[in-house]
Amino acid sequence: xTRTGAFTREQLRSPFTLLLLVGVPAGFVAAAAGVLSDFxxxxxxxxxxxxxxxxxxxxxxxxIAGTLGFFAAxxxxxxxxxxxxxxxxxxxxxxxxxxxxxxxxxxxxxAGFVALELVTGVAHPAHAAAAVLAFALVYLGxxxxxxxxxxxxxxxxxxxxxxxxxxxxxxxxxxxxxxPWSVSRWAADVLIAAGVGQQSSARDxxxxxxxxxxxxxxxxxxxVWSARSRV
Amino acid sequence: MAAPATSSAVAVPAIAVLxxxxxxxxxxxxxxxxxxxxxxxxxxxxxxxxxELVGLVGENGSGKSVLMQIVVGLMERDGxxxxxxxxxxxxxxxxxLWDKLTVSEHFELFAEAYGLAPEDAGGRRDQLLEELGFVKxxxxxxxxxxxxxxxxxxxxxxxxxDPELLLLDExxxxxxxxxxxxxxxxxxxxxxxxxxxxxxxxxxxxxxRLTRTYELRDGVTEVV
Numbered sequence: 001x002t003r004t005g006a007f008t009r010e011q012l013r014s015p016f017t018l019l020l021l022v023g024v025p026a027g028f029v030a031a032a033a034g035v036l037s038d039f040x041x042x043x044x045x046x047x048x049x050x051x052x053x054x055x056x057x058x059x060x061x062x063x064i065a066g067t068l069g070f071f072a073a074x075x076x077x078x079x080x081x082x083x084x085x086x087x088x089x090x091x092x093x094x095x096x097x098x099x100x101x102x103x104x105x106x107x108x109x110x111a112g113f114v115a116l117e118l119v120t121g122v123a124h125p126a127h128a129a130a131a132v133l134a135f136a137l138v139y140l141g142x143x144x145x146x147x148x149x150x151x152x153x154x155x156x157x158x159x160x161x162x163x164x165x166x167x168x169x170x171x172x173x174x175x176x177x178x179x180p181w182s183v184s185r186w187a188a189d190v191l192i193a194a195g196v197g198q199q200s201s202a203r204d205x206x207x208x209x210x211x212x213x214x215x216x217x218x219x220x221x222x223x224v225w226s227a228r229s230r231v
Numbered sequence: 232m233a234a235p236a237t238s239s240a241v242a243v244p245a246i247a248v249l250x251x252x253x254x255x256x257x258x259x260x261x262x263x264x265x266x267x268x269x270x271x272x273x274x275x276x277x278x279x280x281x282x283e284l285v286g287l288v289g290e291n292g293s294g295k296s297v298l299m300q301i302v303v304g305l306m307e308r309d310g311x312x313x314x315x316x317x318x319x320x321x322x323x324x325x326x327x328l329w330d331k332l333t334v335s336e337h338f339e340l341f342a343e344a345y346g347l348a349p350e351d352a353g354g355r356r357d358q359l360l361e362e363l364g365f366v367k368x369x370x371x372x373x374x375x376x377x378x379x380x381x382x383x384x385x386x387x388x389x390x391x392x393d394p395e396l397l398l399l400d401e402x403x404x405x406x407x408x409x410x411x412x413x414x415x416x417x418x419x420x421x422x423x424x425x426x427x428x429x430x431x432x433x434x435x436x437x438x439x440r441l442t443r444t445y446e447l448r449d450g451v452t453e454v455v
Contacts, residue, residue, distance in 0.1 A: 229304035
């Protein structure tokens with residue numbers, strides 16, 4: 001599809017974006033597992049060892065996907081709206097923008113997963129890869145929603161960062177019980193189980209998939225709403 | 232809400248390609264307990280017929296660009312009506328482009344948006360590149376272009392589908408003298424072909440070229 005390809009090229013033509021896509025997940029997985037365990041201990045949680053390493057890959061993918069989703073939706077908002085009004089329609093522009101960002105999220109998730117495999121290895125690689133992707137999709141949706149609604153780069157990136165931090169410190173393993181506002185707790189449950197070699201139940205998988213799909217739908221609906229014609 | 236003020240004495244024929252009637256728009260700033268409202272448009276009306284080149288002038292902050300964005304569909308209005316054709320070209324004041332995409336990729340995206348066949352789009356693109364004098368920049372990214380060349384692309388994208396109505400918001404800012412002259416030639420040529428053109432500017436020096444000029448002051452328009 002022409003427009004999805006164009007939007008993907010647009011995002012990948014920044015060398016700094018490519019560096020972030022590869023460097024952040026690798027650095028985060030290598031450095032964050034121990035820190036997450038320390039925080040979990042301080043907060044009364046049980047996260048440690050392979051579970052913490054696995055979870056760090058999810059968080060790395062989430063952070064990159066959320067940030068890139070925000071900037072993809074926000075930085076080209078004017079041009080995207082112009083294209084929608086020119087006749088393409090808000091729905092098709094939204095689909096192209098989210099599809100191209102999905103590709104970027106896939107890269108971020110892949111980088112996080114590869115870093116995890118290289119740094120510590122993982123007991124259930126396929127399960128872990130799917131869970132890391134779910135993290136990326138949930139945060140891609142959050143980033144696009146915020147990018148569609150918030151105009152300022154500072155305000156928007158801070159909003160993504162606040163949601164991310166709240167999520168990190170209130171998710172599974174970080175305290176006795178995950179907080180209700182932890183949007184990635186279902187993906188985290190699956191990822192922690194994969195990290196320590198356990199199977200997740202069908203219900204856990206369904207919940208993680210549902211939340212990822214819901215995030216993408218929210219991203220699409222918000223983008224369309226913000227780019228709609230006001231005539 | 233107060234009834235809109237009558238803003239124009241111009242007759243409204245059935246063939247108008249753009250008819251704006253009684254547009255009202257206010258902006259609200261500040262928290263609810265200290266809200267300030269600024270009424271920018273108070274019943275603004277104007278019209279453009281096929282083959283007309285109409286000017287809209289006004290001081291900085293008079294609401295010209297707001298009116299333009301309402302006509303295009305980028306901004307909601309509080310009241311009034313807008314009748315315009317579906318095939319409309321819009322050249323915004325600040326070029327709305329993707330920095331990392333090339334000139335060629337911009338033409339491809341907008342050709343798709345306008346529903347142009349690839350062979351038609353290629354011919355029209357080449358003609359516009361020639362007319363505006365930026366053929367050599369076809370494979371350049373927007374971030375590599377000067378402000379004037381960005382503005383040429385901005386204008387060319389608005390013209391790609393040969394619209395019935397062309398809306399130009401400060402179209403020649405950044406143009407050098409030669410391009411400025413080319414712009415007026417291009418406008419005259421399109422006008423002769425039946426295109427209705429509305430030019431918004433805080434300074435319109437070429438008033439003898441215009442069919443009619445509206446001035447926007449205190450939220451209402453009048454023919455000057």
